[in-house]
Amino acid sequence: MSLPLEGIKIIDFTGVQAGPSCTQLLAWFGADVLKVERPGVGDVTRNQLRDIPDADALYFTMLNSNKKSLELNTKTPEGKEIMEKLIRDADVLVENFAPGAMDRMGFGWERLQELNPRLIFGSVKGFGENSRYSDLKVYENVAQCAGGGASTTGFWDGPPLVSGAALGDSNSGMHLAIGILTAIIDREKTGRGQKVTVSMQDCVLNLTRVKLRDQQRLERVGYLEEYPQYPHGTFTDVVPRGGNAGGGGQPGWVLKCKGWESDPNAYIYFTLQEQNWARTCEAIGKPQWADDPEYATTKARQSHIFEIFGYIEEWLSDKTKYEAVDILRKYDIPCAPVMNMKEIANDPDLRESGTIVEVPHKKRGSYLTVGSPIKFSGFKPEIVGSPLLGEHTDGVLRSLGYTEEQIAQLHEHKVV
Ligand code: CAO
Numbered sequence: 001m002s003l004p005l006e007g008i009k010i011i012d013f014t015g016v017q018a019g020p021s022c023t024q025l026l027a028w029f030g031a032d033v034l035k036v037e038r039p040g041v042g043d044v045t046r047n048q049l050r051d052i053p054d055a056d057a058l059y060f061t062m063l064n065s066n067k068k069s070l071e072l073n074t075k076t077p078e079g080k081e082i083m084e085k086l087i088r089d090a091d092v093l094v095e096n097f098a099p100g101a102m103d104r105m106g107f108g109w110e111r112l113q114e115l116n117p118r119l120i121f122g123s124v125k126g127f128g129e130n131s132r133y134s135d136l137k138v139y140e141n142v143a144q145c146a147g148g149g150a151s152t153t154g155f156w157d158g159p160p161l162v163s164g165a166a167l168g169d170s171n172s173g174m175h176l177a178i179g180i181l182t183a184i185i186d187r188e189k190t191g192r193g194q195k196v197t198v199s200m201q202d203c204v205l206n207l208t209r210v211k212l213r214d215q216q217r218l219e220r221v222g223y224l225e226e227y228p229q230y231p232h233g234t235f236t237d238v239v240p241r242g243g244n245a246g247g248g249g250q251p252g253w254v255l256k257c258k259g260w261e262s263d264p265n266a267y268i269y270f271t272l273q274e275q276n277w278a279r280t281c282e283a284i285g286k287p288q289w290a291d292d293p294e295y296a297t298t299k300a301r302q303s304h305i306f307e308i309f310g311y312i313e314e315w316l317s318d319k320t321k322y323e324a325v326d327i328l329r330k331y332d333i334p335c336a337p338v339m340n341m342k343e344i345a346n347d348p349d350l351r352e353s354g355t356i357v358e359v360p361h362k363k364r365g366s367y368l369t370v371g372s373p374i375k376f377s378g379f380k381p382e383i384v385g386s387p388l389l390g391e392h393t394d395g396v397l398r399s400l401g402y403t404e405e406q407i408a409q410l411h412e413h414k415v416v
Contacts, residue, residue: 001379004029005029006030006032007030008032008091008092009034009091010031011036011087011092011093011094012094013093013097014043015045016096016139017045017059018096018124018200019124019173020035022124022172023094023173025173025177025372026092028066028382029372033066034067034086034392035069035070035387036070037069037071037389038073039414040414042069042071042390043060046389048060052363061369064387065359065384066383067387068391068396069390070392070396072393072415075105078413079415079416080106082400082410086396087107089116090119091118092184093120095121095122096124099125100135109121117191118191120184120193120196121195121196122176122183123196124197125138125197126143127199127200127201129197131199138168139168140167141162143172143201144162147167147201147205147208149162149167151239151241152239153241154241154243156228156233156241158241167203167204171203172198175198175202175206180196183196215238218239219237222235224239224240224242225299225302226248226251227242228305228306229242231302249274250272251272251301252271252272253309254267255268255269255309256313257316257321258318258321258323265338265340266321266338268316268321268325268328268335268336268338269335269336271333273332276331277295279332280333283328283331284311284315295308354380354381354383355373356368356369357383359383359384367385369383371383397410
């Protein structure tokens, strides 16, 4: 079956997570993605947090499926020559090195344009080019702190908290993928490539935009009625951390279920949906609350919201999180069990949909990874294992016209 991005050649000059997550997505959709890696070393994640000695770590395999690997020292003259040949023939080059690394290597945006005016150059950095922090190296949690995620996550009496979701890394990769696809469509009209940049700070902020909404509301009215601090606590002039409060107009909380004393994930998320209050009261056995003026509106409920949640926890105390959701779904209550990673790994629905996939690997045996969360009616992305370091080096060199003798020499000089 022909895939939508078939024929799009991508040089994947990325490492760790932000860049690789972008190119992996494009590879799933059919792009020909060639990962260019330092000879003998490769992407640092090949070695990080290994669970099997001498086999690529899961950190690498889960972010580099469906790609090819070329070992190439792009700082040697011969390596640069090979890289230039690849660039002349490529549609896209993606990188997420430390600020300035591409220029130092001789592959800044101007040079890339000289080599191939149709090339789309995708780049991830921690901060925007104009930022006073543009020179900083950045990892995931640094970006979550700089982008507003950490200051608004966690509980009011604890420190800023980072999320387990990769809001800095994979989120930036997804943003970059959207930018690259947009530039590919634009190139069809203009014939020219362009530089597409994303900063991790911006991408975190884009997902934290409701907190910027709240900052403005707070400045206007002095309080935020959906936060646990309202109406009894105090507000400063900065959006506080709201614990597990719902981010919109529908209050909610993480509530204990049967077994919470020994199982740290025996909880559900429970939402008190305004338009579903009467049915919510019915579900939890408090029909008298439906018309009681103390409880009947979201505004009235807010002053005893934790009394209500406390009551619901009592109701939940003899129900597992799954039993609870099975009852509550009949009453249209927006809720879900708190899923732990073991449950997710074994979830039959996620497996069936291809969101959790088991992939073969030449050295590791099979491993689990997250497949495409984007589903298409016309095709189903097939996830294949990540490449071994340099697995495709000789094949790529042959396709560029190098003879076996030249290839042997390049190996000997550690260019590849
Ligand atoms: N051949 C020769 N040299 C190579 C090479 C290759 N194939 N691939 C990389 N290099 C060189 C780079 O040119 C760079 O050299 P200089 O320092 O001399 O310019 C060097 O290897 C290291 O580059 P790096 O970017 O990987 O540096 P690092 O490991 O110190 O930093 C990171 C890693 C992620 C902090 C930094 O790349 C960064 O801030 N990137 C931008 C933001 C980002 O994407 N972060 C998310 C990472 S996921 O958490």
